[in-house]
Amino acid sequence: MLIRRHLLGLLAGLALLGGCATAPSPSLSEAPPIVFVHGNGDSAALWLTTLWRFESNGWPRERLYAIELPYPLARDDDSKSQPGRSSTAEHMAFLKAEVEKVLRATGAQQVVLFGNSRGGNAIRHYIQNGGGVATVSHAILGGTPNHGVWAIPGFREGNEFSGTGPFLTGLNAPKNANGDEVTGPVRWLTLRSDNNDKFAQPDGLWIGAKGKPTNVTYAGPELKGATNIVIPRIDHRETSFSPAAFAAAYSFITGRATLVRDIVPESRIELGGVITGQGVDPLNPATGNFANNLPIAGAELTIYATDAATGQRTGAAAYTRKVGADGRWGPFTAQAGTAYEFEIQAPGYATTHIYRSAFPRSSSIVNLRPERIAAADQDAQALAIFTRPRGYFDAQRDQMRFDGQTALPGVPPAGAGVSSAKLKLPSAADRAIAAEFNGEKLVGRVWPAAQQRVTVLELTY
Structure with missing residues (x-):
């Protein structure tokens, strides 16, 4: 019922926004800079088609920034140094520095952050613990395992993807009397699959433990206090890089539907x-x-x-x-x-x-x-x-x-x-x-x- 309600809500919202389809695209002064944060082991290149879709809807190219973490893989244990991998602290510090560069380059007061998977961990960490509450207007998390890839007490709790470990339990601690897991006044959106995200599965198949319960549900990427949207059958990466994910993100930022759904070709x-x-x-x-x-x-x-x-x-x-x-x-x-x-x-x-x-x-x-x-x-x-x-x-x-x-x-x-x-x-x-x-x-x-x-x-x- 929760999945159906979220999906119907998304479709209804897009239908209401459809009347704005002829609205002008955002101008350079109106379009906030968007900083895109890739996932575990990935690179900035994965945002290629998402940037094209924003550009096709009038977003100025110079207001779109896809950052690239030198060591994109998380440590096995976040507290222990590991060659070729980065900690949550290093990830957050890198994001903070990149946001500051964007603010200086654009003269903007705030940015939108859009993260895929592990990128969402850095976004949450930066907003809650790194000063991002003042520099971020909207935070969009696609497929971020906000309640862990597993949540098994005593099992690899030093890893940042452990739902019972110190990193995620700290981020998920209630922020107010309502028990919200998100830090205000930033506006939050999560995007998830109904049941096809390999890192939001009740069975441990995709972490090499087939048949073992992960204690994580399909709704693991959702956050209390955020707008939570479910898109049927998309996979883990498509929570950020699919046309449907783009349309939901664009509408969340602008308050209106996309002007075009396809990528508009350029002559040069x-x-x-x-x-x-x-x-x-x-x-x-x-x-x-x-x-x-x-x-x-x-x-x-x-x-x-x-x-x-x-x-x-x-x-x-x-x-x-x-x-x-x-x-x-x-x-x-x-x-x-x-x-x-x-x-x-x-x-x-x-x-x-x-x-x-x-x-x-x-x-x-x-x-x-x-x-x-x-x-x-x-x-x-x-x-x-x-x-x-x-x-x-x-x-x-x-x-x-x-x-x-x-x-x-x-x-x-x-x-x-x-x-x-x-x-x-x-x-x-x-x-x-x-x-x-x-x-x-x-x-x-x-x-x-x-x-x-x-x-x-x-x-x-």
Whole structure:
């Protein structure tokens, strides 16, 4: 009944706001700066389509900021230092510094904060304990495990995702006589799935404990005192990066419905970003690679226009760059309607061929990360990876195909918790390899693993 009430409330609200659909888009002075905070192990690049949707509804590009935490993974125990990972205190301090930069750059008095998953932990920590109550007008949390990924007394309570640990119990302590869990006068919105968020599950399947109760419900991301919206069947990442999540966030900030639901193409498209790497887990160096957002100085990027039907390069390189210490590349002027291959070469990594759909708009957060070939894959003739950064694959919900297969390797028959699939191909013969997801189709080429080359088909939507 709670789920139905929340959903009906959202639909009714959007219907009432529909009469404002012809209202003018916010001006530079009216549109508050929005700071987007990515999740655990992720990067600023995941906000790509969300930024495009805000821009398509008139939000000035210079008022949209997607920050990037250098070490995005949480510590196993928040109180103990761990190489390549960040504590809640470090995460909050980074966010605080970034907000202060945005306020100085824009002259605004307050910002809106929009966080996905772990990003919401930093937002709550900053507002409650770091002075953000004065600098934040609205806080939007997509899929944040506000009551933990697990809430088991005595089990990993030092971890920031423990619902019975000191970090979350401190954030969730009642703030007033009503028992509100949010800090005022900031306005709060939570966005969650009805039952398809891998980190809001009563069973411990997605934390490696199938059959063990987590003591967390599907409503775990909700907060007392916030506006809590439920969107059916979305997965953990889609709580922030889906069109429905954008529409709810836009309406919450502006008080009116979106002017357009689709991404509006631009006539001139300029792309840029950062090439970042992977750390090596000192406890498991053979297979324990993990994400960081540190630049790879000296990495070489070559961009080719491709035939969308075959993945073949259609001419000479359209752009080449050896990046400096900051890892940054661009600007590259892309052609509307053209699919591209991004070839990355960097010491210690396989030459990675990333195939992307045509870009409809400009972006400075087209961040790229080369792959390593794991020891278990050294016997492959060729490797191809199909990845969806802004969501997961759901065999019951999505229409998918990878090199002719409808059952993606590693994707379970039920539930949304896997965002990439990998094929170990028996032949390295040059040919097209295709992948499809709910209407978005990617085509790349097969490259020999013996030459330390990997194919990546990366979805945009």
